Amino acid sequence: xxxxxxxxxxxxxxxxxxxxxxxxxxxxxxxxxxxxxxxxxxxxxxxxxxxxxxxxxxxxxxxxxxxxxxxxxxxxxxxxxxxxxxxxxxxxxxxxxxxxxxxxxxxxxxxxxxxxxxxxxxxxxxxxxxxxxxxxxxxxxx
Amino acid sequence: xxxxxxxxxxxxxxxxxxxxxxxxxxxxxxxxxxxxxxxxxxxxxxxxxxxxxxxxxxxxxxxxxxxxxxxxxxxxxxxxxxxxxxxxxxxxxxxxxxxxxxxxxxxxxxxxxxxxxxxxxxxxxxxxxxxxxxxxxxxxxx
DNA sequence: CTATATGCAAACCATTTGCATTGAG
DNA sequence: CTCAATGCAAATGGTTTGCATATAG
Numbered sequence: 001x002x003x004x005x006x007x008x009x010x011x012x013x014x015x016x017x018x019x020x021x022x023x024x025x026x027x028x029x030x031x032x033x034x035x036x037x038x039x040x041x042x043x044x045x046x047x048x049x050x051x052x053x054x055x056x057x058x059x060x061x062x063x064x065x066x067x068x069x070x071x072x073x074x075x076x077x078x079x080x081x082x083x084x085x086x087x088x089x090x091x092x093x094x095x096x097x098x099x100x101x102x103x104x105x106x107x108x109x110x111x112x113x114x115x116x117x118x119x120x121x122x123x124x125x126x127x128x129x130x131x132x133x134x135x136x137x138x139x140x141x142x
Numbered sequence: 143x144x145x146x147x148x149x150x151x152x153x154x155x156x157x158x159x160x161x162x163x164x165x166x167x168x169x170x171x172x173x174x175x176x177x178x179x180x181x182x183x184x185x186x187x188x189x190x191x192x193x194x195x196x197x198x199x200x201x202x203x204x205x206x207x208x209x210x211x212x213x214x215x216x217x218x219x220x221x222x223x224x225x226x227x228x229x230x231x232x233x234x235x236x237x238x239x240x241x242x243x244x245x246x247x248x249x250x251x252x253x254x255x256x257x258x259x260x261x262x263x264x265x266x267x268x269x270x271x272x273x274x275x276x277x278x279x280x281x282x283x284x
Numbered sequence: 285c286t287a288t289a290t291g292c293a294a295a296c297c298a299t300t301t302g303c304a305t306t307g308a309g
Numbered sequence: 310c311t312c313a314a315t316g317c318a319a320a321t322g323g324t325t326t327g328c329a330t331a332t333a334g
Contacts, residue, residue, distance in 0.1 A: 011333095011334085014287095014288080015288090016287090016288055016289060016317080016332085016333050016334075017333075017334090018288095018289060018332080018333075019289080020289085020290075021289090026292080036323095037324080038323085050290090050291070050298065051290085051291080052290070052291045053291095053292095053323095053324085054290075054291065054292075054324095054325080054326090055289075055290055055291070057323095057324060057325070058289070058325095059289095061325095063157050067225060068214045071217060072244070073215065073216065073217040075213060075215040075221070075320070076217065077323065078322085078323055078324090079217070079323085079324090085254070091255060091259045091261050091263070093261070094264065100259055102255055102258055102259055103258075104254070104255075104258065107249075109268075109270075110270065111244070113231075113233060113244055113246075113270045114272070116244055116245075116246065117242055117244055117270075118274070118275040119233050119235065119272040119274050119275065119278075120272045120273045120278050121233070121268065121270050121271070121272040122236065122271050122272045122273075123270070123271045123272070124268065124269060124270045124271065125267075125268070125269050125270075125271070126251075126266065126267070126268050127266065127267050128251075128252065128255045128259075128261065128263050128265070128266045128267075129263070129264050129265045129266065129267070130256070130261040130262045130263040130264045130265070131261060131262045131264075132260070132261055133260040133261065136261075139170075153309085156312095156313080157313090157314095158307090158308055158309075158313055158314065159294090159308075159309090160307085160308075160313095160314065160315080162314085162315075163314090178298095179298080179299080180298085192315090192316070193315085193316080194297095194315070194316045194317065195315075195316095196298090196299095196301090196315075196316065196318095197314075197315055197316070199298095199299065199300075200295080200300095200314070200315080201314095203300095219297075219298065220298055220299090221298085221299090
């Protein structure tokens, strides 16, 4: 589903279709880089020099509420955003912060976790930490 | 291993043993609540009314660097700290923010993740999200 | 028209930093 | 004595909020 189609659907929920939102969502859907709000801002500014960071955050929060994107917050300073809203796993570089998808079948652990803890489990998150191939080369020992 | 013993060991690494540090570490080792820095601050203030938040953060960062505690940062506003430095899994309440240990054997997925992504994997993190028993009662539908 | 979104600036708030003073070793 | 740790206050930085203006519907 592309950005235009997705934003058209949202119109039914009282959400307005603006060119800034289209640009933000298009970027999130086409990139695999899991960008930060700042990076999205820099990218959108190329087409809309007057756009503000506030608009980026406004749109990201709206898309998050409607479950069309994922916010990834690792211990880092800033969150990253993922245009793929389905649960999937990530590998995070401890050195450069890069986030890469790790596509594998989902684990079925939620029933077991629910039984063990008494929580009603709605989802889970799995991330791996390490050095990406690039950082591995640059600091072979560490 | 208790707080005093642990801090004595750290002396060999140029770390000073102060009563504030002892109180912070003792609290982290005895509680199962995964407290925030602010909560640790409030607790330590009972014994040391003059302690400052800066000292809490200073100590937490020192303990983290020496891998005696874990910093848990979920999307929340503030981090939580865990006196158990071994990798283990957590269940987080989406409503009240409570974090509970979920003790189960570790998953052996790192080799597979490394093969699939080219990263040198050093660790992984697994968290479950949902409603804790208390919040479940209070908002049965959601 | 009218209400939501935008752009801008100020506010927030968890965490960090700077610095004079204290105190551990 | 000496240097790391403390307490305090100011600074930082990502994110949110407030408000006047612009614009989607």
